[in-house]
Amino acid sequence: MTESVLRHEIAHEQGYVTMLYEVLERARARAAAELQRVYAGATTGTEQAATERDSFARTYADRSSQLMTVERGLCFGRIDTIDKARFYIGRIGLFDDDHDPLLIDWRAPVAQPFYRATAADPIGVFRRRHIRLSGRTVVAVDDDILDLAAWDDHDHDNLIGEAALFASLSADRTGRMSEIVATIQAEQDAIIRSGLPGVLVVQGGPGTGKTVVALHRAAYLLYTYRDQLARRGVLVVGPNATFLRYIEQVLPSLGETEVVLSTIGELLPGVVGTAAESPEASRVKGELQMVEVIARAVRAVRSGRAGRDATPATLLTSLWSSPERLADVAPELSETDRAALHRPPGTPWTRADVALLDEAADLLGDTDAVVQQRRRADAERAAKDAEHLAYTREVVHTGLAADGLTLEPWEVDQFITLMAERTRHRDALGTIAERAAADRTWQFGHVIVDEAQELSPMEWRMLMRRCRRRSMTLVGDLAQAGTDAGVRSWAELLDQHAPGRWRTAELTVNYRTPAEIMAVAADVLTAIDPVAAPPASARSTGAVPWSRCVPAGQLGRTLIESVAAEQARIGDGRLAVIVPRSRYAELTTLVSAALPGVAHGSDPGLLDATTAILEVGQSKGLEFDSVLIADPGAILRESPRGGSDLYVAVTRATRRLGVISDGPLPDVLQRTVGGVASVPAGPLPDASRTPHSRGSNLIS
Numbered sequence: 001m002t003e004s005v006l007r008h009e010i011a012h013e014q015g016y017v018t019m020l021y022e023v024l025e026r027a028r029a030r031a032a033a034e035l036q037r038v039y040a041g042a043t044t045g046t047e048q049a050a051t052e053r054d055s056f057a058r059t060y061a062d063r064s065s066q067l068m069t070v071e072r073g074l075c076f077g078r079i080d081t082i083d084k085a086r087f088y089i090g091r092i093g094l095f096d097d098d099h100d101p102l103l104i105d106w107r108a109p110v111a112q113p114f115y116r117a118t119a120a121d122p123i124g125v126f127r128r129r130h131i132r133l134s135g136r137t138v139v140a141v142d143d144d145i146l147d148l149a150a151w152d153d154h155d156h157d158n159l160i161g162e163a164a165l166f167a168s169l170s171a172d173r174t175g176r177m178s179e180i181v182a183t184i185q186a187e188q189d190a191i192i193r194s195g196l197p198g199v200l201v202v203q204g205g206p207g208t209g210k211t212v213v214a215l216h217r218a219a220y221l222l223y224t225y226r227d228q229l230a231r232r233g234v235l236v237v238g239p240n241a242t243f244l245r246y247i248e249q250v251l252p253s254l255g256e257t258e259v260v261l262s263t264i265g266e267l268l269p270g271v272v273g274t275a276a277e278s279p280e281a282s283r284v285k286g287e288l289q290m291v292e293v294i295a296r297a298v299r300a301v302r303s304g305r306a307g308r309d310a311t312p313a314t315l316l317t318s319l320w321s322s323p324e325r326l327a328d329v330a331p332e333l334s335e336t337d338r339a340a341l342h343r344p345p346g347t348p349w350t351r352a353d354v355a356l357l358d359e360a361a362d363l364l365g366d367t368d369a370v371v372q373q374r375r376r377a378d379a380e381r382a383a384k385d386a387e388h389l390a391y392t393r394e395v396v397h398t399g400l401a402a403d404g405l406t407l408e409p410w411e412v413d414q415f416i417t418l419m420a421e422r423t424r425h426r427d428a429l430g431t432i433a434e435r436a437a438a439d440r441t442w443q444f445g446h447v448i449v450d451e452a453q454e455l456s457p458m459e460w461r462m463l464m465r466r467c468r469r470r471s472m473t474l475v476g477d478l479a480q481a482g483t484d485a486g487v488r489s490w491a492e493l494l495d496q497h498a499p500g501r502w503r504t505a506e507l508t509v510n511y512r513t514p515a516e517i518m519a520v521a522a523d524v525l526t527a528i529d530p531v532a533a534p535p536a537s538a539r540s541t542g543a544v545p546w547s548r549c550v551p552a553g554q555l556g557r558t559l560i561e562s563v564a565a566e567q568a569r570i571g572d573g574r575l576a577v578i579v580p581r582s583r584y585a586e587l588t589t590l591v592s593a594a595l596p597g598v599a600h601g602s603d604p605g606l607l608d609a610t611t612a613i614l615e616v617g618q619s620k621g622l623e624f625d626s627v628l629i630a631d632p633g634a635i636l637r638e639s640p641r642g643g644s645d646l647y648v649a650v651t652r653a654t655r656r657l658g659v660i661s662d663g664p665l666p667d668v669l670q671r672t673v674g675g676v677a678s679v680p681a682g683p684l685p686d687a688s689r690t691p692h693s694r695g696s697n698l699i700s
């Protein structure tokens with residue numbers, strides 16, 4: 001585009017975008033007025049009537065807040081089809097007074113070609129345009145003309161909208177995951193829009209967008225299969241509380257609030273399994289042989305042989321604290337394994353306990369009191385539904401009278417049913433998290449599991465009980481598995497739990513880690529699995545990973561110097577120091593004493609800190625502008641899955657990676673600049689003089 005054509009196009013899009021914001025403002029005003037009217041309307045004065053009113057109020061309040069959250073980047077694209085139709089794509093659907101679409105919701109089928117069209121297969125699209133806004137001002141347009149002749153020699157047609165994508169990938173990290181609606185790639189879009197039934201497994205290397213794609217899929221499914229999913233909710237399971245905080249803002253920005261986020265350790269009502277324990281104990285607890293152990297323990301309780309400890313918590317406490325009782329019900333476990341499980345009563349629950357408690361609860365069943373409570377709740381809900389319909393009738397008639405509208409009686413009835421359904425949904429949805437949290441037998445409409453490779457066989461049993469219809473999305477990377485108790489093969493897992501009802505998809509492009517860092521990661525991956533292929537990096541930065549070997553006793557000091565140097569290099573960006581578990585306390589104390597602003601792995605404010613010091617497990621799923629790895633040799637040695645831990649650590653950075661070791665540098669890191677030779681403190685190696693840089697650079 002020449003300069004003047006570009007100016008003209010920007011002015012044209014500005015006119016359209018300004019009109020869209022005016023329509024948005026009117027929709028906001030309407031939602032506010034409805035809210036006002038509901039609050040001003042009379043109720044019969046009973047508590048129930050007030051609840052009904054609140055339910056409507058919540059619907060309009062949700063609508064208002066949804067209309068507020070789409071302010072930033074309301075419209076981000078446009079497609080012109082070969083048959084001369086034009087659609088603007090954005091975060092929400094907007095319509096004119098005749099209900100003709102002005103802006104298409106990114107999840108609607110009409111928007112799909114925006115993400116899928118390629119030069120090789122334009123699916124009817126002549127032009128795809130990315131529109132970049134700053135506030136409400138159009139600052140850039142970027143066109144892909146999907147004309148085969150012009151694109152024939154282009155070798156990466158799975159990447160679209162490169163200017164927009166590249167700008168978003170190069171931005172400083174904020175400590176929170178952000179949504180990617182404007183730049184979803186074709187292979188990601190196919191996963192996001194894959195159908196609801198059955199189990200979809202998404203395997204992909206680090207940084208390929210598994211998490212972000214899974215969250216966009218949640219938003220897409222709730223939009224497309226609203227009736228099926230709204231009342232049961234969608235459960236998203238993540239590896240730890242920090243990770244859940246890292247992703248929690250993505251869904252509201254996509255306009256979805258009906259999603260329950262949980263860790264495995266919190267899936268059983270009334271139990272929080274977060275205490276630490278030995279890797280041996282969690283391995284033994286995660287193995288499938290525990291099914292029979294728990295079953296025997298329950299039988300022993302029932303027969304009165306082992307006392308009358310018929311609640312799951314007492315049952316498990318007594319097993320762990322009594323070697324005799326454990327030996328009685330778990331003869332198949334070795335003595336060493338049984339010893340690993342032993343602990344005194346009163347010890348807090350660990351994550352691996354939770355699946356066993358759930359197993360026991362499932363066998364013991366609910367007590368009469370719980371069953372009766374559930375029946376009472378069902379009856380109350382039915383009564384509420386009837387009252388809700390009556391209230392809806394009143395609201396609709398008042399609203400029609402206020403607007404001076406006359407409709408046919410059947411139209412009014414239809415509208416009442418629709419409104420009742422919608423507001424009842426909202427009412428139920430507002431409390432899905434509470435209801436699901438209080439009900440062990442809650443069945444979710446869809447379950448999404450992130451870092452799925454980490455779940456043990458016992459944890460899969462627990463999760464499958466939460467979704468008997470097996471509508472699930474599992475995203476993970478077997479090469480990143482941090483425990484031996486995790487998944488070894490997706491087929492092995494799913495042939496057992498969803499035979500004939502599962503499918504796989506793969507993500508192949510790494511949007512996080514630049515090619516220079518991925519070249520190092522590729523060596524680590526080869527050591528874990530010689531035939532595994534690393535994902536191709538979407539970009540390169542020119543900054544080659546560096547390493548520095550220091551004499552024993554100088555790791556802390558060098559780390560402190562390097563933190564300060566890296567902070568200066570990345571400006572407003574974020575830095576992580578990843579350390580071995582065995583040296584976490586030592587290095588955290590040293591670094592914190594010298595640099596008081598550094599956050600620790602368990603700090604609630606971790607994500608907002610500019611620098612954090614973490615064990616590998618705490619860094620799972622997260623990303624930082626720069627990463628320093630301390631004592632990589634210890635990371636490799638201290639766990640049977642040390643190679644995978646190092647792979648995770650190496651692939652957390654979006655821009656820079658440095659390695660500091662007070663022992664020999666592991667062979668798999670020889671590709672870092674500096675190598676085994678000790679390099680003096682001072683300026684870091686100049687990337688442009690670096691001899692090696694493997695890995696592909698898809699954006700040249």
Ligand SMILES: Nc1ncnc2c1ncn2[C@@H]1O[C@H](COP(=O)(O)OP(=O)(O)OP(=O)(O)O)[C@@H](O)[C@H]1O
Nearest residue numbers: 180183184185206207208209210211212511512621
């Ligand atoms: N299409 C895209 N447009 C812009 N950014 C993207 C896109 N896809 C992924 N990203 C970004 O790439 C980064 C990595 O994504 P994500 O964390 O979902 O990857 P992952 O596969 O879950 O990684 P890991 O397994 O290493 O934790 C995130 O910053 C994400 O926003």
